[in-house]
Amino acid sequence: MKKDHVIAIDLGGTNIRVALVKGQRIVDKIQIPTRVYKKKEQLLEGIMGAVKVLLKNAKRPKSKILGIGIGTAGLVDSQKGIIHHLVNISGWKNVHIKKIFEKALNLPTYVDNDVNVMALAEGVFGAGKGASNILCITVGTGVGAGIIIDKQLYRGSSLSAGEIGHMPLGIGGIKCNCGGTGCMETFVGNDYMVNRTRKLLKGHRRSLILKLACNKPLEITPKLLTKAASLGDKVAIEAWKQTGRYLGIALAGAVNLLNPEVIIIGGGMAGAGKFLFEPVKKTIQKRAMSVPARAVRVVKAKLGNDAGLIGAAELVREEQ
Numbered sequence: 001m002k003k004d005h006v007i008a009i010d011l012g013g014t015n016i017r018v019a020l021v022k023g024q025r026i027v028d029k030i031q032i033p034t035r036v037y038k039k040k041e042q043l044l045e046g047i048m049g050a051v052k053v054l055l056k057n058a059k060r061p062k063s064k065i066l067g068i069g070i071g072t073a074g075l076v077d078s079q080k081g082i083i084h085h086l087v088n089i090s091g092w093k094n095v096h097i098k099k100i101f102e103k104a105l106n107l108p109t110y111v112d113n114d115v116n117v118m119a120l121a122e123g124v125f126g127a128g129k130g131a132s133n134i135l136c137i138t139v140g141t142g143v144g145a146g147i148i149i150d151k152q153l154y155r156g157s158s159l160s161a162g163e164i165g166h167m168p169l170g171i172g173g174i175k176c177n178c179g180g181t182g183c184m185e186t187f188v189g190n191d192y193m194v195n196r197t198r199k200l201l202k203g204h205r206r207s208l209i210l211k212l213a214c215n216k217p218l219e220i221t222p223k224l225l226t227k228a229a230s231l232g233d234k235v236a237i238e239a240w241k242q243t244g245r246y247l248g249i250a251l252a253g254a255v256n257l258l259n260p261e262v263i264i265i266g267g268g269m270a271g272a273g274k275f276l277f278e279p280v281k282k283t284i285q286k287r288a289m290s291v292p293a294r295a296v297r298v299v300k301a302k303l304g305n306d307a308g309l310i311g312a313a314e315l316v317r318e319e320q
């Protein structure tokens with residue numbers, strides 16, 4: 001029996017998924033809603049129980065498993081294997097998850113944040129397959145990135161590289177919850193885009209947007225704006241164009257800095273498809289320097305929800 005299977009864990013805000021993974025194939029999976037767990041101890045026990053069930057189902061002794069890879073939301077020390085904080089789990093503070101798992105399950109354990117893990121998955125098996133230099137970003141409520149340089153994840157000197165959402169786009173601007181002002185996230189994050197669209201709507205009473213939102217401006221979401229845009233609504237198309245332009249300006253800076261072969265865009269907003277990607281691509285070509293601009297492809301993430309598990313498994317293989 002070859003050592004080619006990995007236990008992968010995706011610790012998300014909505015679901016916790018534990019899987020047995022081989023390459024990019026998810027052999028078996030257990031999914032538990034995160035809200036089931038309130039306390040740190042419950043959550044750790046729940047995950048360990050799921051790992052044991054998977055191993056039993058697969059009739060695979062622990063000695064034939066490469067290790068455990070964990071991708072998680074929240075702040076992580078990937079070197080020491082600490083998850084500093086997990087939202088809604090009481091008692092979770094600076095938890096040495098690597099130590100706890102290695103002691104309890106006797107398998108080498110690695111942990112990193114969800115965006116880095118996604119970048120690994122997309123880089124090895126997904127939209128960046130074959131490329132050496134990749135910028136992988138997720139755009140939703142927040143904006144984050146995983147950077148791959150020469151096929152290696154770049155983590156930075158204090159392991160916090162990739163915070164592209166907090167790259168300032170101007171001298172002034174809106175105060176951001178990171179403490180900065182004018183961060184990229186305050187231009188392209190979900191809530192900011194929706195707020196701007198509400199302003200754009202003034203004077204456009206015939207726009208479909210409010211109709212789709214049942215006349216409740218608070219119900220407007222990027223998903224609804226994509227629907228309105230695909231029905232030809234001019235305000236929605238303009239809202240995406242604006243957001244794409246802002247994102248493109250930030251990415252033009254990243255293109256000049258990193259000279260990547262491919263930029264992979266994932267997260268909820270990538271669902272807007274051409275309405276977002278066209279202005280992003282156009283802006284990069286216009287605003288980045290011509291040599292790196294010509295070299296870069298901008299593509300949509302491919303692996304969807306599975307990227308978390310496939311990338312967590314890759315985290316273990318990377319260490320072999």
Ligand SMILES: [Zn+2]
Nearest residue numbers: 166176178183
């Ligand atoms: Zn910020």
